[in-house]
Amino acid sequence: MSQTEVLYASTYEAILARQSFIELGARERARALLDVGSFRELLGPFDHLESPWLPLQGIVCQADDGAVIAKGRLDGEPAVVLAIESAFQGGSIGEVSGAKIAATLELVLRECEAGRTVRPVILFETGGVRLQEANLGLAAIAEIQAAIVALRRHVPVVGVIAGMVGCFGGMSLAAALCSYLIITKQGRLGMNGPEVIEQEAGVEELNASDRRLIWSLIGGEQRAATGLVDGLVEDDVAQIAAAVRAAFAQGRPTQARSERVAHYLDLLARVDPAAIDGAAMRQLWNQESL
């Protein structure tokens, strides 16, 4: 099976020993995941590859454009972590941050094609396209998706959605293309953010301020219970680091989730649109996956 359930006992000692992953910035997250001492950042802040478009709109740039490329090792094997910084423009994908992610995946693909496997990890923390760079963000996301589909044939591409921003927009499609997805209870994965749905379809369609409802639809627990992600972990550096390593140890799944067309069309045909909710979906999905 391609689905791995990584559940950990929440003992009192374990809770005390936890180190929050969510509270870390992108750079610290990448460092925390890689083998100790192996972290080396590429195109870091001192390279000053910044957005050419934000200054034209009076918006202050960030020297890494909100994307961190960290080369290093996982279980001693060459690896690269791509970490999106939610503190800069909501983790949105602009020309430069998007190009950093796409270019890295393209390079890893070339390495893999030459027989030098590199383990790619993407830390999704993003609302999707950066609207101030609109079409260039969208173009970069298409290139990221193209690279994941090609790369996934050589090595598992592992995605992590820790929170608190979650993963939305075109990047939610990129996440869905990953070989394995790991999420926390705080994480959310969906195409349109709740506010966007409320704005476009009205509050009767979705009340974006109803947090319980939102998490029952797109929260980490629901996504794990319905197989739309592979592992549910606590907000803990050690657990997330272990889950990422376990995913690579498992190797490539025989079939990616996004390739299971007949399976999902069959499930969808059984849905009653008038009655479907989080609980009904869990029942239907789990009954069918037996």
Place this chain on the structure above:
Amino acid sequence: MSASSKTSSNTPSTSASRGRIWFDALAGVASTRPPVLSADADLAGETAQFISVVPDPAQRFPRACDNVVGLEQGWKLAQAVRAVIEADASASLKRPIIALVDVKSQAYGRREELLGLHLACAAAVDAYASARLAGHPVIALIVGPAMSGAFLAHGYQANRILALDAPGTMVHAMGREAAARVTRRSLEALDALGETIIPMAYSMHAFNQLGLLSHLIQGVNADAPTSAEIDIVRQALSAAVADARLGPNDLSGRLTSPAAQKNRAASIEVRRRLAQQWQAE
């Protein structure tokens, strides 16, 4: 998208959509029913598969009745594309896949999010990218709006992207009205910004300056094409197919045009400097 789309997504207009008009013109009779039309048809002497997303008033999911990409649209796009890949699995010359693009948005709905719209759209992305990697020339022909996640799912993985230079064709990450609201700007201010910030502009001419289009087709009526105009489009598609067969099966060609070198210079610079730093160890 806009407030007007709120009503239109529940009540599709009765006139034929651009996606339907161009499917009828280029492919003829569909072998599938709405919301995803697909069929094999002749293109300059060879068989090509044409795929279009059209309004589906009978759609079970009420937020996806218009020409949007919802759950069924995403999975059925994937199904149609994968059927072509399988049919040509042992063929030496893979048949072209032509995505006719007229999608105003992804579906905005509670059920869509719950049931994994992101995965349905990813399945379509995966199928188109896999077709391209398998050697199918994948060509997107933009005949209407090509918006955001809907365009990612239906068209943006193509080897070559063509567009009609006609009112109503556009590529963007968010509808004009919604983008104005979210960025707290007036529509006028947003349009003015598009004059200098090319990736924010809504015109197809501005999009063409990003180097992402291989051909902006002039002089064609997008709503009521004459047979001569349809021939112009067929020739453009056929030329794009031939061109795609000569090129690589990845998307690297999007960064090579003079337009891309000018307006996607940062995308190119990131790749150049990353390659240097990657090796330096």
